[in-house]
Amino acid sequence: MTSRMEAGVRIKRLPQELVTLIAAGEVVERPLSVVKELVENSLDAQASCVEVQVEEGGIELIRVSDDGMGMSYEELPLAVSAHSTSKISSAEDLLRVVSFGFRGEALHSIGSVSEMEIFSSDGRSGGRIKVVFGEIEDRSLYAGRRGTTVSVRHLFANVPARRKFLRGPRGELLQVKEFLQDMCLAFPERTFVLREGNRAILSHLGGGLESAVFSLWQGEKVELDISSAELGELRADLLIVRGASSRRRIRLFVNRRRVEDKLLRAVFSWYKDRLGDAVFALMLSLPPDFVDVNVHPSKAEVRFRNPHLVAKLAERCLSKALPSGLKVAAPGVSVSRKVELDAEKAEGFGGLLELGLEEAEGEGALPQVVDGVKARFLGRIGEGFWAFEVEEGLLILDVHASYERIVYDEISRGLEGGSPESEGILGALYPIEEGLVEEVLRFRSELESLGFALEERQGMWELKAVPTWGRELSLDPMSALRVALKELEESSAMELTELPSDLRRTRMAHSLASRACRASPKLGESRISEAEALRLLERLYPSEDAPTCPHGRPVYSLISWVEVRRRLGRA
Secondary structure, eight states: OOOTTTTTOOOOOOOHHHHHHHHHHHHOSSHHHHHHHHHHHHHHTTOSEEEEEEEGGGTSEEEEEEOSOOOOTTTHHHHTSTTOOSSOOSGGGGGGOOSSOOSSOHHHHHHHTSEEEEEEEOSSOEEEEEEETTEEEEEEEOOOOSEEEEEEESTTTTOHHHHTTSOOHHHHHHHHHHHHHHHHHHOTTSEEEEEETTEEEEEEEOSOHHHHHHHHTTTSOOEEEEEEEEETTEEEEEEEEETOOOSOOEEEEETTEEEOOHHHHHHHHTTHHHHOSEEEEEEEEOOGGGEEOTTSTTSOOOEESSHHHHHHHHHHHHHHHSOSSOOOOOTTOOEEEEOOOOHHHHHHTTTOBOTTOEEESSSOOOOEEETTEEEEEEEEETTTEEEEEETTEEEEEEHHHHHHHHHHHHHHHHHTTSOOOEEEBTTBOEEOOHHHHHHHHHTHHHHHHHTOEEEEETTEEEEEEEEHHHHHTTOOHHHHHHHHHHHHHHHHHTTOTTSOHHHHHHHHHHHHHHHHHHHOHHHHHTOOOHHHHHHHHHHHSSOSSOOBOTTSOBSEEEEEHHHHHHHTTOO
16 A cells, blocks of 8 residues: 555645634635624624725725724734634633624734724723734824724735635625624614715614614615514514515524524525515524524524524514405505495495405506406405406405315325425425424325425434425424324324225325315415415416315305396396
8 A cells, every 4th residue: 555655645734824814714705704893893892883984895995993992002912813802711601602703813814814903992091003914013002082993905915816706896895785784773772884985875873773774775665563572581573674675685683693594594485475575684582502603604604502492483473473464455556545344334245345455546457467367356355265356257266275275286296106396495404393203204205295305414303395385375394294294193093004095195185185274374364465366366267167175165156247237237
């Protein structure tokens, strides 16, 4: 065997300069990384006002000034050295981090890839220090106000290859602006200003959440709604900003720290369509020892001690945000006032017209075209029915029966050996409760035939995909799984093996469709939007044979215009 020495392979210790550049690459990826680290340092220093100035998107200059606690002349050399921090002092502190920073590497990493100058004072003593590409070049006393100003020039000038991967100045500036917008939402009581050169492009002067929303979307007609939920010490607040323009609809925060989390986005995927078009900010407040923030180089991701409990909290908060009643109007027409129907008038319509219809402004609104069929959604009537105007007349749709039919067809296709319709949970994995794992493994093949995809990772079983009927019925992944397991258990207990296979499949599809629809919070509370109602109609109408639910009930009834005229004496 050829030895490593004979092959000419050499292992050697990297020079400190190269080690520093590699470490800096983990912390400092682009101008946004610098702004994020410096602003978070300001917040940790209890600053009430943070001002950011950039030039060329931050590539040529980033300057962050604050009125926080500041540093003394003696502390400055230590602050720019590696692994120096005032925020933790023991291994136990890592288990309950309450500050943004804690690794003591931000200033050191930034200084290694730029020309960095710091002016800081703690109110008693102050100093100035200049670091050029990792080397301290100058240090002096400074007699300014309390607070800190950090200027970062010529980012990555000593690492030209890194500059090639940056966006243009506009793209880098947009990322910085979006980060500061998020900080305004997370810390609405504090002041944030962003300047491009000397021009202010974002200014929030504190004052609370409503003031922050107004500052971020000036000139836009927006509405702010807040939904909250609690589970013991855990709390979730969902900010819903309707009418706001943004390329990012969903923003996630854990203890006011902006994060990206696949589990939380997976939960959002089940609700976003029903929550309507808006900007959403989900704010989780968790005990420090419940979340591990030390799992990502830039602290952009976190790990939860109990992911299932966090998902349950988020689901509860999102569910509470769903509208209890739906506004109904012709497409493109704004709702103006409620139509009041007294009991006598309602009785005159045969008891069909239900409270909750709203009248729209404008006249002659054109109906929507659904699969080549003109249809106008009129609203909810009675208990669980929806009314449409179609060319042939007035169509009354049984919502529960309609979804039951659609779910039945989807389940049947999977059980007959076809490809069950399923969808990934936004690329994420959804943890399965420990108490269900044994049943899941017992019925794994049956669950996969229904559209569930399972995966084991680090000793934990998780859902990777779920049937589409779960989302259509507003069932979160775990609820859909429980419904399927319950049906599989009961079918197994009934010992139906003597039945022909086609009858067993039919019975399973029939029973599971009914059980899933009964479990649906959307059908139970009539939480269906106008767009969903029209999509539902498109899947069922027109049909050569009027479809029925698995129980044999028709899913809709069509009253022709001829019949309407005859009943009103106008035939």
